[in-house]
């Protein structure tokens with residue numbers, strides 16, 4: 001089991017009542033090995049937005065449902081369109097970490113069926129969006145970060161609401177739910193940086209109950 005209760009771990013940081021940041025919450029190196037096995041089955045790829053623009057983060061998924069984007073729109077699919085097969089299972093080590101983070105948030109039962117994985121190279125970003133392709137938005141989203149640090153921005157349910165910045169580093173977990181479940185969020189363009197685990201890149205896994 002990942003140790004979310006170790007004494008060396010910096011304190012959990014609540015941003016308001018509905019965003020929980022858990023710095024250095026898990027053994028990211030072991031989890032990265034499991035992620036590489038996912039990429040062998042369903043490789044990271046650059047998808048296109050419905051408008052035809054290439055997304056700057058490379059993406060793939062694990063779990064019963066994967067998130068895809070193409071000319072027909074954004075949606076979850078049980079089949080990886082690149083391989084024609086089901087997505088790989090969510091690695092147990094990652095699932096256990098995400099569930100432990102959800103528990104800390106107050107969500108005892110968290111059974112994600114989708115793990116969306118993004119890889120950001122230097123300069124890559126994620127523009128402000130809501131995670132709203134999931135059926136039940138009473139369930140929080142959990143993210144696990146790897147590699148280079150990111151400036152994650154999160155605001156409110158209106159695009160114009162002010163945003164705050166949370167720095168997400170290798171081994172950090174983040175949970176957003178309740179009043180923040182449909183909050184607009186973004187990742188600022190990645191600065192050139194380096195982390196021993198992934199060089200200049202960052203990987204994030206976001207766990208959702210989609211179906």
Ligand code: SIN
Nearest residue numbers: 118143152187204206
């Ligand atoms: C996402 O919003 O899907 C990913 C967020 C992140 O990169 O931390």
Ligand code: FE2
Nearest residue numbers: 129130131185
């Ligand atoms: Fe998102």
